[in-house]
Amino acid sequence: MGAAATLVAPWRGLSPAVWILVAARTVNRVGAFTLPFLGVVLTVEFGASLGQAGLVLALFGAATIPSRLLGGRLADRLGRRRTIVLGLTGCAVAQAWIALSSSLWSAVLATALLGLVFEIYEPPSQAMIADVTEPDRRPAAYGLYSAALAAAGVLAGLLAAAISHVDLRWLFVADAFTCLACAVLVALALPTGEQAAPQEARVTVWRDGRLLLLLASGTIFATLYMQLVIGLPLTLLEEGLTPSGFGIILAVSAVVLIVAQRLVRPQRLDDFASIAIGYVLLGVGLLISAFAQSLAIFLLATVFWSLGDLFLLTRYLTQASGLAPDHARGRYLAVFGLSWGIATMIAPITVTKLLELAGPKGLWLTSAALAVVLAILQPWFRKRLTRVPASCPTDRRAALN
Structure with missing residues (x-):
């Protein structure tokens, strides 16, 4: 008990919203063991050549860039919580689509969708942590976030090794389930986090x-x-x-x-x-x-x-x-x-x-x-x-x- 308290000490006093976000992201990270196997699924399950699989993975990577920008814009316009739920739900739909695909073209479209929604979660979750945390406590809050992801990543690898011995499509079913579970947790437990920008304060x-x-x-x-x-x-x-x-x-x-x-x-x-x-x-x-x-x-x-x-x-x-x-x-x-x-x-x-x-x-x-x-x-x-800059607040x- 004493050792556990020692490890938790840097994160005492953080907002409950931070802990909810960390819990949701950890569960999602544990389930996100599909990506290393996506190329294998495309070649083994859908008959893609190595060159075709490489192009599809490149398409996924390129799609994540507008995905993150969309997440940032929606976080400021639609609200943090709604954007997080939207992103997680989109990932669940795309993962399920990959698992249920019967042709390579269907899997390619699903992979493109996955890339377009994959990073929507990150900007609103990182923004909400800053919203509910004082500036001097933000390093601790983001530290908790990164430590939880690191630990979840190790567990994700172990789960991937275990599940990959069965039909590889079950990996995507499992990831879809964890995304939906996280979306429900965020929708029920997080504050709304609405952060609409006033018209006179729009920034480029x-x-x-x-x-x-x-x-x-x-x-x-x-x-x-x-x-x-x-x-x-x-x-x-x-x-x-x-x-x-x-x-x-x-x-x-x-x-x-x-x-x-x-x-x-x-x-x-x-x-x-x-x-x-x-x-x-x-x-x-x-x-x-x-x-x-x-x-x-x-x-x-x-x-x-x-x-x-x-x-x-x-x-x-x-x-x-x-x-x-x-x-x-x-x-x-x-x-x-x-x-x-x-x-x-x-x-x-x-x-x-x-x-x-x-x-x-x-x-x-x-x-x-x-x-x-x-x-x-x-x-x-x-x-x-x-x-x-003169246009920024003095603090x-x-x-x-």
């Missing part, structure tokens, strides 16, 4: 240079993160290690993220100091990966880059939410969230090209150098991101620190 999100600068920085971070996800399994193969070791790496990463939230207390730092430390830790982890030849050394690297993620990911979200006027927070977070869609398209190219040209050592040394550069640049980012600067 794309004209905020600070947000675009943050988007560029966040895209580099997301690309480094996605390079780890894509590049580590390939590196393990290059070093003659079993790919199953990547599952162990993911499990260790999740444990580090959860436990370190209490032991390290990153919430005590301001955003820019936290990000600088995060990039240094990430760089150390990437540097160790460059010279690792055994699973034990890769796990040591995992501890460092996972600690770096702890300092980085939540602070980028607090910065994006702090820049936004209250009535445009959903759209600001949606635009910032594009960093992950862009990174998902860039990382496969950078990983494969660097592995071809310089091998695993070149890939991770290049990535480590980029992380260190970003750590050094944080005073420069502080100066520009804390510069408050916007405080929200970033």
Whole structure:
């Protein structure tokens, strides 16, 4: 009991709405083990060639970009809760459609729909966390959110391994069920979160240079993160290690993220100091990966880059939410969230090209150098991101620190 209380301590006093959102997203994340198997389903169940499956998966990835923008706009116009329910219900419909498809074209259309609704949930959920949490508590709230997703991701992998031995279409049925369960939980338990923008306070999100600068920085971070996800399994193969070791790496990463939230207390730092430390830790982890030849050394690297993620990911979200006027927070977070869609398209190219040209050592040394550069640049980012435009509220600067 004492250990549990110690781990929960950083999150005491958070709004019940935060806990409901975290619970719903965790359940949904546990059920979201279908995507790694989508290419397999397209080829095995629907007879698609590898080239066709690749094109369909690319279509899905491209569709997630307007999906996130739509989620941000609806969050500010329709309301947080309604948008979350809409997104989750849409995912359930698309997943069920894939499971019930009898032809490749039907599955392709369902996959496109899944991409268009897949990211609708994220901007309103992240915006609502900011809505109900004081600025100085947002790192803790977003930290809880990311820790829960990390833990759920490990469980999702175990469930995927168990269910994938039966008909693969049952994976999509299970995911559809969890999406509907989350939609019901959100509809019944969350406050409405209505956040309609007054006509005289309309903003053009794309004209905020600070947000675009943050988007560029966040895209580099997301690309480094996605390079780890894509590049580590390939590196393990290059070093003659079993790919199953990547599952162990993911499990260790999740444990580090959860436990370190209490032991390290990153919430005590301001955003820019936290990000600088995060990039240094990430760089150390990437540097160790460059010279690792055994699973034990890769796990040591995992501890460092996972600690770096702890300092980085939540602070980028607090910065994006702090820049936004209250009535445009959903759209600001949606635009910032594009960093992950862009990174998902860039990382496969950078990983494969660097592995071809310089091998695993070149890939991770290049990535480590980029992380260190970003750590050094944080005073420069502080100066520009804390510069408050005349049109913004005077307390916007405080929200970033």
